[in-house]
Amino acid sequence: MSFIHIKGLEFSYVNEFEEPPVKNTVLKGIDLDIEKGEFVAVLGHNGSGKSTLAKCINAINLPEKGEVLVDGLDTINEENLLPIRKRVGMVFQNPDNQIVATIVEEDVAFALENLGVEPTEIRRRVDEALKTVGMYEYRMHAPHKLSGGQKQRVAIAGVIAMQPECIVLDEPTAMLDPKGRSEVMKTIKMLNKEKGVTIVLITHYMEEAAQADRVVVIDGGEKIMDNVPQKIFSQVSVMRNLGLDVPQVTEIADFLKNSGYDISNEIITEDECVDALYALLTKK
Amino acid sequence: MIKDMTIGQYFPGKSPVHRLDARLKILLTIAFIVMLFVADDIKGLGVGIAFTFITFIISRIPLKMMFKSIRPILIIIIITAMLNLFFVHTGTPLVEWKFIKITDKGVETAVFMVVRILCLIVGTSLLTYTSSPIDLTDAIERLLSPLKKIKVPVHELAMMMTIALRFIPTLLEETDKITSAQKARGADMETGSIFKRAKALIPILIPLFVSSFRHAEELALAMECRCYHGGEGRTRMKQLHFKLIDLWGTLYLVFFFAGVIVMNKIG
Amino acid sequence: MAIIKTENLTYVYGDGTPFRKVAVDNVDLEIENGEMVGVIGHTGSGKSTLIQHFNGLLKPTSGSVYIDGERLWDDKAKLRPVRFKVGLVFQYPEYQLFEETCYKDIAFGPKNMGLDNAEIDRRIKETARMVGIGADVLDKSPFELSGGQKRRVAIAGVMAMEPQVLILDEPASGLDPKGRDQILGLIREYHQQKKNTVLLVSHSMEDIAKHTTKILVMNKAKLFCYDDTVKVFHRAKELEEMGLAVPQITRVFNRLRSMGIQFDDDVYTTKYAKELLMRLLADK
Structure with missing residues (x-):
């Protein structure tokens, strides 16, 4: 079975303040399987249910209908709570709201302390995690003095110290500047490629999604597309209608193809685009 | 600007006072306070002054910082001095004018009290100047941990303190931002009566409340995701160990404490 | 005549402390009335500090700022009128909403200007229409709205003051692609309709390229250049060296x-x- 197995997942929020309580169904029967070592990007406009889905993976949200299994463990089962959260770490949008301690290394140690790991082992793993994200020199710093990208890397270190098999990142770059964004993306890709960590990345940036192995598009609480990024982004008008976007290079390729030129519209990176345009412009 | 404010009053350094274990430092501070109150005359207090002064020198905290911590309580010191000066009527009168009567005993008590308070402030500020807030929180948690047996939520209290320390800078920065934003919308916080100014704070306080709740909610979620489930079965990365320097620190205080007692005996 | 003019503008944070930092260094600048200006620079380049001088939120350490020919800080009592001339929308402006209803919140600025109720009402209705907030939403609590709607209400709150200059700091950050386009679109429409000066601070060069006619580049507290969009992008190489993503x-x-x-x-x-x-x- 897949590492993350989601079947017929339904979830709704109930607003108790309204009279009578209003039920808002956010996820309407999602099927999704994610294998170990995959890098999956999840796209969808605000309110499409993608964040809710993310929170279902590590048992913050429990399915109303259907099931979510992580490494074979059912999230509905209370005893599985800690084992699941140990396997699936989560990183959120606002770096300020996920750093608990007043010193970087103390914060990275937080999860391990919660799990009752031996102090010497905590020390070792904290140092390793900080080195992995390139924040080791900052281990004694106060988090509020760091840049957004650095804070987010500390948050990632706090998660990888648990040695999870999967990390779910909910718009981790939304509040960062371009420099912070590329720092975080580099870290994520490195974790996936070198450490084999399964990545589920929720994002609004199409260039980031284009770096994934697979893109899942959520709309209105349903999974409507699930494919390699080339096949997703080449559907330019479909993506636009969903309130999403495509990388600029894909837009250009798609435009040329529609104008009758011999070019693939499955171009999603800068390199691919340069090569294709060069070939097109120099072809006799 | 408020964001320039330092949190707590920690003044980083590497002096022997800084290096003492925070738990021990708290205990020594308590012993120091007791010592000041055990001293019942100028001679005994002299030993207390010597202790305070020497510790202050060793800690290498700038004099300026020390004045900063004395300033807020200056008024209390002055009132104490006045009360003793005017209301202690034993001893030989020095000045007698209408209802005012100042005696030599009164002067002596006033000086004694003022010096005692000054020592108290300098000594206790040294604790907060030389220990980081997180070390103090940690130390308090560990010192109080026996109270867990009688169901005092020691871990939870310490956690709350840590989080408060962590979020003070964030909230200060936010207050700054919201204030600027409302000022940009023409909010006037600098003129008018006190009542009007208090009312002008509403546009700042409400967004600040809302954002505090948002922080709290998201932080709780992030903590849960990192397997937080209360203090049960929790370990700590940093183990506090008593070192040789802690033994020296203790002996140092015991020596002075004995001095105070001896002075009391001969006095 | 230039609507915004600075002469040798310098601002130093924490002067006389170990944290001393020159945030704006000797900036000479003239922005003509009616321009749509993009303001770029990496985090810490001084762009946020610079724009806060334009409506008198910060006092120059040395040098002067002129708004509409009038020198700021000569008379402190005249600062508030300047804030009405130069509207400043901070990043994540929705976090500053505080009133019971959107209507009242938008009214806050105009009320501070001392306008009469009929005029306030007219302005609220006009700006609400401009930012695409329906009449039914005006009576709702701002805290009930979606993120994108909150942002519009907050922007309307500044637009309703009808400033001659509107400055927006990252107005689209954190929004999904559609939300981004909508917010930037309405800002452009506002500019075209009102013919006012608009300053748009953004990290997204794509957005700046699409929407502005002039670009102001800040680098390391200094004004790197202020020129036509075309000319600035001609220096793409230098921008990239500064760490800006073209x-x-x-x-x-x-x-x-x-x-x-x-x-x-x-x-x-x-x-x-x-x-x-x-x-x-x-x-x-």
Whole structure:
């Protein structure tokens, strides 16, 4: 079975303040399987249910209908709570709201302390995690003095110290500047490629999604597309209608193809685009 | 600007006072306070002054910082001095004018009290100047941990303190931002009566409340995701160990404490 | 006449403390009335500090700021009227909403200006229409709205003051692609309708390229340049060296040029890229 197995997942929020309580169904029967070592990007406009889905993976949200299994463990089962959260770490949008301690290394140690790991082992793993994200020199710093990208890397270190098999990142770059964004993306890709960590990345940036192995598009609480990024982004008008976007290079390729030129519209990176345009412009 | 404010009053350094274990430092501070109150005359207090002064020198905290911590309580010191000066009527009168009567005993008590308070402030500020807030929180948690047996939520209290320390800078920065934003919308916080100014704070306080709740909610979620489930079965990365320097620190205080007692005996 | 003018503007944070930092260093600048200006620079470049001088939120350490010919800080009592001339929308402006209803919140600025109720009402209705907030939403609590709607209400709160200059700091950050386009679109519409000066601070070069006619670049507390959008993008290489991300499409075409493809103008929007490609391909 897949590492993350989601079947017929339904979830709704109930607003108790309204009279009578209003039920808002956010996820309407999602099927999704994610294998170990995959890098999956999840796209969808605000309110499409993608964040809710993310929170279902590590048992913050429990399915109303259907099931979510992580490494074979059912999230509905209370005893599985800690084992699941140990396997699936989560990183959120606002770096300020996920750093608990007043010193970087103390914060990275937080999860391990919660799990009752031996102090010497905590020390070792904290140092390793900080080195992995390139924040080791900052281990004694106060988090509020760091840049957004650095804070987010500390948050990632706090998660990888648990040695999870999967990390779910909910718009981790939304509040960062371009420099912070590329720092975080580099870290994520490195974790996936070198450490084999399964990545589920929720994002609004199409260039980031284009770096994934697979893109899942959520709309209105349903999974409507699930494919390699080339096949997703080449559907330019479909993506636009969903309130999403495509990388600029894909837009250009798609435009040329529609104008009758011999070019693939499955171009999603800068390199691919340069090569294709060069070939097109120099072809006799 | 408020964001320039330092949190707590920690003044980083590497002096022997800084290096003492925070738990021990708290205990020594308590012993120091007791010592000041055990001293019942100028001679005994002299030993207390010597202790305070020497510790202050060793800690290498700038004099300026020390004045900063004395300033807020200056008024209390002055009132104490006045009360003793005017209301202690034993001893030989020095000045007698209408209802005012100042005696030599009164002067002596006033000086004694003022010096005692000054020592108290300098000594206790040294604790907060030389220990980081997180070390103090940690130390308090560990010192109080026996109270867990009688169901005092020691871990939870310490956690709350840590989080408060962590979020003070964030909230200060936010207050700054919201204030600027409302000022940009023409909010006037600098003129008018006190009542009007208090009312002008509403546009700042409400967004600040809302954002505090948002922080709290998201932080709780992030903590849960990192397997937080209360203090049960929790370990700590940093183990506090008593070192040789802690033994020296203790002996140092015991020596002075004995001095105070001896002075009391001969006095 | 220049609507915003600075002379030797310098601002130093924490002067006389160990944290001393020159945030704005000797900036001379003249912005003409009616421009749509993009303001770029990496985090910490001084751009946020600079714009806060334009409506008297910060007092220059040395040098002067003139708004509409009037020198700020000569008379402190005249500062508030300046804040009504120069509207400043901070990043994540929705976090400053505080009133019971959106209507009252938008009214806050105009009320502070001392306008009468009829005029306030007129302005609220006009700006609400401009930002696409329906009459039914005006009576709702701002805290009930979605993120995108909150943002519009907050922007309307500043627009309702009808400032001669509107400055927006990252108005689209954190929104999904559709939300981004909508917010930037309405700002552009506002500019076209009112013919006011608009300053748009953004990290997204794509957005700046698409929406502005002039660009102000800050680098290391200094004014790097203030020029027409075309001319600034011509210096793409220098911008990249500063750590600013030029649009993907600009990078693609600069690489094509270095590979020997010949074309005159710089490419920084997909719209122009398409035109150019069609021309190049037709010429063959």
